Amino acid sequence: MNTANSDLPEKQRIAMVVEFDGQPFHGWQQQNNACSVQATMQEALQRIEGGSVVVTAAGRTDAGVHAEAMMVHADVSASRWQRSHLAYVHGINSFLPLQIRVIGVRAVDANFHARFDCRGRSYRYQIWNRSTASALHRWQHWWMPKTLDVEAMREAAQHCMGRQDFSAIRASGCQASSATRCIHTLTVEQSGHCITISVSADAFLYHMVRNLVGNLVDVGCGRSTPDAFAALLAGKDRSLGAATAPAHGLYFVDAQYDDFSSQALIGSF
Known part of the structure; x- marks a missing residue:
C-alpha cells in the first residue's frame, strides 16, 4: 500500500472499517432533517479533502442500530493517501464525534463497492x-x-x-x-x-x-x-x-x- 508512484491517479478508493454507537443517529443513510452516520462521516472527510466526498456502506442500518465493523468505501486524494494513511484514521477521527470511530483502512480497486461486492453479512x-x-x-x-x-x-x-x-x-x-x-x-x-x-x-x-x-x-x-x-x-x-x-x-x-x-x-x- 506504500509503494510510491509518480503516475498515481487523482483519486484513490479506500475501504474503511467503522464502529459506531447508533443511539444518537437516525440510521446510516443521509437525511434532510436528521443526523445520520453517513452525513457525519462525509462532513469529516470533506474537512480533510477540501471538497465533496460520498461514503457508501455495506448496509443501511436503522435508527438506533450499532456497528462493530461496518465496511464503507470512499474516493479520496491519491497523493494524500500515499503521504499518510493515518489521515484516514486518526485524521478523520479527530473530526468525528466520539460515537463514531474509523478503526481500519486499506486501498482497494477503483471498482470496489462496499455494498454490491459484499458476499455475506x-x-x-x-x-x-x-x-x-x-x-x-x-x-x-x-x-x-x-x-x-x-x-x-x-x-x-x-x-x-x-x-x-x-x-x-x-x-x-x-x-x-x-x-x-x-x-x-x-x-x-x-x-x-x-x-x-x-x-x-x-x-x-x-x-x-x-x-x-x-x-x-x-x-x-x-x-x-x-x-x-x-x-x-x-x-x-x-x-x-x-x-x-x-x-x-x-x-x-x-x-x-x-x-x-x-x-x-x-x-x-
Whole structure:
C-alpha cells in the first residue's frame, strides 16, 4: 500500500472499517432533517479533502442500530493517501464525534463497492434478560424481564438454517424482489444476564434480523413454540408473526468480501 508512484491517479478508493454507537443517529443513510452516520462521516472527510466526498456502506442500518465493523468505501486524494494513511484514521477521527470511530483502512480497486461486492453479512442481537433493567446497558440491549427458555429458542432457530423464503420475517415495506436468502450460521448463547443471538447470511431482508429476534423471543417467553415458528416460516405470512424487536439491541458485526472482511481489517492502517 506504500509503494510510491509518480503516475498515481487523482483519486484513490479506500475501504474503511467503522464502529459506531447508533443511539444518537437516525440510521446510516443521509437525511434532510436528521443526523445520520453517513452525513457525519462525509462532513469529516470533506474537512480533510477540501471538497465533496460520498461514503457508501455495506448496509443501511436503522435508527438506533450499532456497528462493530461496518465496511464503507470512499474516493479520496491519491497523493494524500500515499503521504499518510493515518489521515484516514486518526485524521478523520479527530473530526468525528466520539460515537463514531474509523478503526481500519486499506486501498482497494477503483471498482470496489462496499455494498454490491459484499458476499455475506453478520449481525449480533443482545438481550438483557433480568427482572430489572440495566443502568449501564440501556441502549446496548433489549431488556426482557421475563426469563427466556434459551433451549427452546435454539430449537426454533434451527428452522432458519439454509436457503429458503423468509417472507414471514421480512418487513411489510421491504422492496427486495425475492425473499429467498441463505442463513449460514445462527446461534443463541447466554452469558450471565445477556442472551446473544448471532446470525450470518449471504444477504438480509429489511428488518429480517429484528423480526427473527422478535419471533425467537416469543418462543423463549412461551407465547409460541419451535414447531409453531417452523409453521410460520413455511406459511410466509409476516402478519402472523411476532412484533419487531427494538433497534438498539442490534449490531452490524461483519461484512465479507472475496479476499478480506471488515473484521479482519480492524487495526489495519
